[in-house]
Amino acid sequence: MIVKAPSVLLPKKGTDLYKWSVIACDQFTSEPEYWQELESVVEGAPSTLNLIYPEVYLGKNGGRGEKIRSVMRKYLDEGLFTPHEGYILVDRTCSDGKHRMGIMAEVDLEKYDYNAASKTPVRASEMTVVERLPVRIEVRRGADLELPHIMMLMDNRDNFMRELYMLRGKALYDTDLNMGGGHVTGYELTCTGKIDEYMRGLEERAGEGGIAFAVGDGNHSLATAKACWEEIKATLTEEEKAAHPARFCLCEIVSVQDPALVFEPIHRVVFDSHGDFVNYAADRLKGAGSCVMISGGVRRIIPVNADPAHGIAEIQSVIDGYIKANPQVTVDYVHGAYNTEQVAAREGGTAIIMPLITKENLFSCVKSRGTLPRKSFSMGEGRDKRYYFEARIITDKYKISDDKVIRSGNED
Secondary structure, eight states: OOEEOOEEEEEOTTOOHHHHOOBOTTSOTTOHHHHHHHHHHHTTSSOGGGGSOOGGGTTTSTTHHHHHHHHHHHHHHTTOEEEEESOEEEEEEOTTSOEEEEEEEEEEGGGEEOSTTOOSSEEESBOOOGGGHHHHHHHHTTOSEEOOOOEEEEOOOSSHHHHHHHTOOOEEEEEEETTTTEEEEEEEOOOHHHHHHHHHHHHHHHOTTOOSEEEEEOHHHHHHHHHHHHHHHTTSOHHHHHHOGGGEEEEEEEETTOTTOOEEOEEEEEESOTTHHHHHHHTTOOSSEEEEEEETTEEEEEEEOSSHHHHHHHHHHHHHHHHHHOTTOEEEEEESHHHHHHHHHHHTOEEEEOOOOOGGGHHHHHHHHOSBOTTOOEESOGGGSOBOOOBEEOSSSEEEETTEEEEOSOOO
16 A cells, blocks of 8 residues: 555643744755754744754755754653554644644655656656755654654545544644644544555555645655665665655645645746846746746746646756856745845846646656656645644654553664
């Protein structure tokens, strides 16, 4: 099976959940003030903030990876976690009040490949930039825990998620989310057989060479997990490979048809072009579609390919070409048109408001043309991204015994 019921760790009773759960590390990458404010909210309390590497700090904060691994061991050894076996139904109230449903599950990395021409049943929706993986691999390598912000999409057009909601058990956690993220409740699901059967059905329906699941958010996080698994796998026997915890990755599975799941473009800000980029792009982009570029307060409509996927690919190609010719120039990827314009205005950059790929044709598009260009779409605004909550052991140094986490004795 591609998907199985997970073995997760939840914060023990008495933990301040408002401080425990924080936004995905790949959000607000041009807004360090967001993360600074979040640090003041957490105020030294146990928090997933101490277990992740916010990408705003990548390349700027040496030694953070080892500190993260040290805090993981501290939390494990001090009994901060309560083990839970089984699927969890995640009911996320987004910042607009809409409810998005998901299922926490483990996904088999042997059924996933991030390469553009992949025919595996689990695929990346967007191109993976392999140059972005080494720093992420360095953080995960040797870590005892994973905390997922990966959202895996399934293309189902039935009422399965509603059925699970009607079958939900007790609430395992329930909390408002900090920094305007809404609310989240996680419910116990005891109908394991029903979920297993449904997930098998998705794989069978996809057929040979088809897509059962597409990575919606967290493409590079899942690719990092895959790369680390390949390293570990090379050291294992065949029997060990089948059951090693690093073979699987914890994800939240969401229906692409969920009404609360809104696809948004991921915009670009080009820095240090001194306003020249707009003219450079206008000379190279053509088509019946359009995008908007703003530089120095001046808005300009630029024609692009009318097909959103091709339009995004062509814009990205122009950006890449410009950076190659002008090495001092950098680009950032920003969620929300308003935030994009604000970042560009504050930093003297050029904002690029990108075309939108609709969720209705995502699976057919990936199947027919392969992975989409990198940063093609986002599932909602930044504050509505997945917040970290559950953790999972991914090494053999710790194990669960008598409903407690203990060291296994397999120390290096």
